[in-house]
Amino acid sequence: MSYYSILNLNKEPFSTSPDPYFFYPSTSHKQAMQRLEIAIRLRRGLSVILGDVGIGKTTLARALIQELHSTNGAITHMILDPSYDSEFQFVTILAKLFGIKGTFRSTLDYKEAIERFLFKKCVDESHIIALIIDEGQKMSLSTLELLRTLLNYETNEYKLLQLVIMGQMELLPKLQRINNFSDRISLKYILNPLDYNETKNMIEFRLKQAGAASGKEIFTEKAILTIYQYTQGYPRKIAAVCHNLLEELVMKDKRIIEEDLVNEVMEKDRKVVLVS
Ligand SMILES: Nc1ncnc2c1ncn2[C@@H]1O[C@H](COP(=O)(O)OP(=O)(O)O)[C@@H](O)[C@H]1O
Ligand SMILES: [Mg+2]
Numbered sequence: 001m002s003y004y005s006i007l008n009l010n011k012e013p014f015s016t017s018p019d020p021y022f023f024y025p026s027t028s029h030k031q032a033m034q035r036l037e038i039a040i041r042l043r044r045g046l047s048v049i050l051g052d053v054g055i056g057k058t059t060l061a062r063a064l065i066q067e068l069h070s071t072n073g074a075i076t077h078m079i080l081d082p083s084y085d086s087e088f089q090f091v092t093i094l095a096k097l098f099g100i101k102g103t104f105r106s107t108l109d110y111k112e113a114i115e116r117f118l119f120k121k122c123v124d125e126s127h128i129i130a131l132i133i134d135e136g137q138k139m140s141l142s143t144l145e146l147l148r149t150l151l152n153y154e155t156n157e158y159k160l161l162q163l164v165i166m167g168q169m170e171l172l173p174k175l176q177r178i179n180n181f182s183d184r185i186s187l188k189y190i191l192n193p194l195d196y197n198e199t200k201n202m203i204e205f206r207l208k209q210a211g212a213a214s215g216k217e218i219f220t221e222k223a224i225l226t227i228y229q230y231t232q233g234y235p236r237k238i239a240a241v242c243h244n245l246l247e248e249l250v251m252k253d254k255r256i257i258e259e260d261l262v263n264e265v266m267e268k269d270r271k272v273v274l275v276s
Pocket of ligand 2: 057058059134135
């Protein structure tokens with residue numbers, strides 16, 4: 001029997017996979033989402049979302065895709081790891097992702113085919129095509145150069161491709177090194193960690209999504225404060241610590257997480273961090 005069913009939950013509440021079902025819209029996440037939606041709807045071209053590891057970029061990307069599908073029927077494509085060896089490899093993959101038929105011999109042929117495709121879909125057929133690239137800091141300069149070319153495809157009013165790049169902070173200086181890239185950014189947003197109240201709300205939200213009865217306390221206020229101080233409001237850390245806490249709770253056959261238990265689990269967690 002899984003630990004969460006012992007706690008009368010029907011899903012694992014603190015898995016660290018980027019599942020939009022567990023996406024809690026903190027002020028920062030909500031703002032990023034709203035601005036992205038506007039930028040995409042107005043077809044402004046390039047949006048860049050920056051933030052540290054574990055802040056929620058991949059989860060935001062998945063939630064955005066879900067939102068775009070349900071609200072404006074945009075066609076979305078996502079690249080999880082954009083580390084390509086050459087421009088040719090990247091255009092080949094892009095063409096495949098877009099579902100462009102035919103084989104092309106050179107990078108230039110591919111670029112032309114992609115432009116024709118985007119023109120037909122976005123101008124003739126009025127679709128919105130969004131390409132979301134995660135782990136943007138892994139992109140090579142040649143990949144970025146190619147994206148700059150794609151951003152040149154436009155009508156008088158709008159860009160053909162809506163590009164969203166998610167990346168760690170080191171992405172920004174990389175973009176700045178490429179001529180005319182930074183000034184193409186229409187939205188730049190840095191995701192912030194959660195504050196204490198948001199940490200509390202995120203924990204409650206995820207428990208509720210996992211089927212917890214409302215109003216039933218699992219974490220005491222002091223326990224949540226300690227979790228907040230330890231994780232500094234980073235969602236991945238919050239989820240990981242809470243996951244360990246629930247497991248420990250079940251093992252100890254208790255029902256309420258108090259400060260002492262948090263201190264004990266954090267102590268173990270610190271040791272793991274020191275060893276790994
Ligand atoms: N807004 C959020 N609400 C709830 N959980 C979140 C949120 N953002 C992130 N998480 C949790 O933190 C984990 C790390 O998020 P992730 O999107 O993978 O971060 P990043 O891509 O920035 O490293 C996710 O798997 C998810 O469980
Ligand atoms: Mg990620």
